[in-house]
Amino acid sequence: MYLSQLKLWNFRKYGSQSNNLDLENPNLTVPFEKGMNVLIGENDSGKTAIIDAIKLVLKTHAYEWIKIEKSDFHRNTEKLRIEIHFKGITDDEAKHFIEWLGWDEKEKTPELILIYQSEIRDNRIIASDIKAGMDSTGFLLVAEAREYLKSTYLKALRDADSELMAKKNSRLSQILQEHKLFKKKKDGIIKHELEQIFDDANGLIKNYFNDCKAIEGQKSNKEQIANPINNFLKDFINEDSNSKFDITEAEIKSILEKISLGIEGKNNLGLGTMNRLFMAAELLHLKKENYDGLKLCMIEELEAHLHPQAQMKIIETLDREARNDIQFILTTHSPNIASKVDLKSLIICKDNDVFPLGVNYTYLGAKTNQSKYKNSYKYLERFLDVTKSNLFFAKGVILVEGWSEEILIPEIAKKINCDLTKKEISIVNVGSTAYLDFAKVFLRKDDKKDLGIPVSIVSDLDVREYERQAVIENSKQIEISGQKQYRLIKQNIINHASLIKDKENKILDTENNFVKPFISKQWTFEWCLLKSKILNSYFKEVLKSVHVGTFGECNTDEDYWEGQLAKLLLSKNLNKTELAYQLSEKLKQINAPLVFEKDDTFHYIVDAIKHACKNGN
Structure with a gap:
């Protein structure tokens, strides 16, 4: 069985x-x-509200004190309701809930719905019992049935050291008590093996303190310890009072409370190692053999106290266990974890709603009438790395196709008063023109039209202002110093607007208020820098610095600059990354803001930045 759905009314x-x-x-x-x-x-x-709602209904194996609080009610309301739906219930599991089960016609298996409802009356919270059933009210779910619906839960910033040390009601003792190995048989008449061991140990302890043998002129153990205490007890209480020394009560609960857990051969374990040890112990609940109850583990902020490599190892292990009929519900802020799990497992929480990325909710795995809506899960599985996964946590996203844009756009953004860091905007370098595969994360095919996250797709027009024409003589190419020579033919491109619209349609074939393409006004990103009224002079300086041999002359003829840049672009010898880096450093030295007019060739970048930032702080 697994938790298939959570429904909330007026909860937080x-x-x-x-x-x-x-x-x-x-x-x-x-x-x-x-x-x-x-x-x-x-x-x-x-994210935490979702986890807490589940805990409130199911409770946990840790026997935590979980109760409804006034702060759990949505503001200015006095009624709340939580429903938890279970599917995939096997026959062995169903036998515990026969009175409350319904039937899932689609999957042809039993279905179970738990209902929790509470209200505030006269400024007091009226507690409610957990009910179950297929109607809106259900029937009381008895304690015996609820025992099979407990969850395993690890809170955020867990104090693993404290939980694993020997103490009364320690978490470790609770975990062990739940295991069948430590259950007494025949109503406790026959002692557990551990109890017998402690009986023997206590006998040895008692004999040690009651030992009357004196060694080498010293008083015996009894004379040194037991007799003085007994003499006081006779005076303090009565003549029949005598002391008793033992380790602990020979009862399984007390014995388990004296046990601590560590790693053999290692002392003074750090927080990260203790955290992993604690998780390993908690997961013991999910590995019980012949257990007919719910196997659900909830972990808040898995990454707590763990370095990135440790996060990767753990999420891989949990993902493997998830294929063995164990359900996990995790919360995370870690791009490492987000990049490692199956994309279909992710649920984005935003704006009082959730946006699952499964096949039924996005275009990531679907096809529309456009052939390019191919399955993107496999593609993103390969290329959605840790850096790119930060898009899941951003308030806005700018998708770019190369390093030049990724380096320069943040500095441009600062100059137009749209600091991307302050506004929590992510730049994602897709390293290609595969924008749509990333954009489909934000395009919904369910009834939720969008995530409300503005996404700017920045792309080159890729229509050449210059075209290469090889020099022909007697129908043969002339080679000088081993290089094919060519001259540049300048094209008269009349309708940029039409070309831009065509490119937009190729990138994104659906209208969306939040996911929008922004196409360069002319050929490429670098070409627009050269033609920009604001950035032209700065870009020429870095061109001369990076490509000394090409731009060594102090030439003011624009055709000269265009021709030389065109040659580098066509031959793919332009050092785009270094140019972007040096231009970025040069812009940092400018204290005044930059103002781009609408007709500036670089204004499409300004528009892309402002679109991505419109939800920022």
Whole structure:
């Protein structure tokens, strides 16, 4: 069985400010997959609220004190409701919930819905029991059935050191007590093997302190320790009082509370190692044999105290376990984790809603009437690395095709008062023209029209202002010093607007208010820099610096600059990265803002920046 859906009404940030709960229209519906589910998003996007709602209904194996608080009610409301739906229930699992089960006609398997509803009356919270059933109210779910629906939960910033040390009601003792190996048989009449071991140990301890043998003139153990204490006890209490020394009660709970967990051969373990040890112990719940209950593990901020390589190792292990009928629901702020899991496992939390990236919700795996809407999951699986995965946590995204744009655009943004860092905007260098594969992350095919994240796709027009024409003599190419010689033919391109529109349609064949292409006004990014009224002089300086042999003359003829740049572009010898870096450094020295007029060839970059920043702080 697995948790297939969570529905919330007026729970924390998810609400309508009305006490009339519309059961047909939850304030939030979260679909979950069988195996791995990863909730991602910026701070305060609602990830923890989702986890806490599940915990409130299911409780945890850790026996945490979880109860409803006034702060759990959506602002100015006095009623809340939580529903948890389970599917994929096997016959062995179904036997525990026969009275409450329904039938899933689509999957032809039993279905279970848990219902929790609470309200505030006279400024007091009226607690509610967990109910279950296929109607809107359900019937009381008895404690015995609820035992099979507990979850394993690891909180954020977990204190692994404290949880694994020997102490009363330690988390380690609770974990071990849940295992069948430590269950007593025959109603406790027969002692557990550990209890017998401790009986023997306590006998040895008792004999040690009651030993009457004196060695080498010293008093015996009993004379030195037990007798003085016993004498005081006779005075303090009565003549029949005598002390007893032992390790602990020979009872399995007390014994397990004396056990701590570490790593053999290692002392003074750091936070990261202790965290991993703690997770390994908690996951023991999910590896119990012949267990007919829910196998659900929720981990908040898996990355806590873990360096990136450790995060990768752990998420790979959990992903493997998720294929063995174990369900995981994780929250994370880590691009490392987001880049490592299957894209279909990700659920973006944003603007009081959730946006799953599974096949039923985006165009990532679907085809439309346009052939280029190919399956993008495989492509992104290869190329969505840690750097690119930061797009999941951004308030806006700028997709670019190369290093030049990635280096220079942040500095341009500062000069037009749109600091990308302050506004939490990510630049993603796709390293190719495969914009659509990344853009489809933000294009929905479900009833949610978009994520509300502005995405700018920056691309070159790629229509040459100059065309190369080989020098022909007697129908043969002349080679001088081993190089084919050519001259440049300048083209008269009349309708840039039409060409730009055609390029936009090739990049994105659907209208969207948030995902928009921004095409260079002319040939390439560098060509627009040269032709820009604002950046022309700065770009010429770096051209002379980077390509000394080509731009060594102090020539003011624009045709000269265009021709030389065209040769470098056509021969692919232009050092674009170094040019962008040096121009970026030069712009940092300018204290005044840059003002680009609408007719400036570089204004398309300004438009792309402003679009991506429109939701920024």
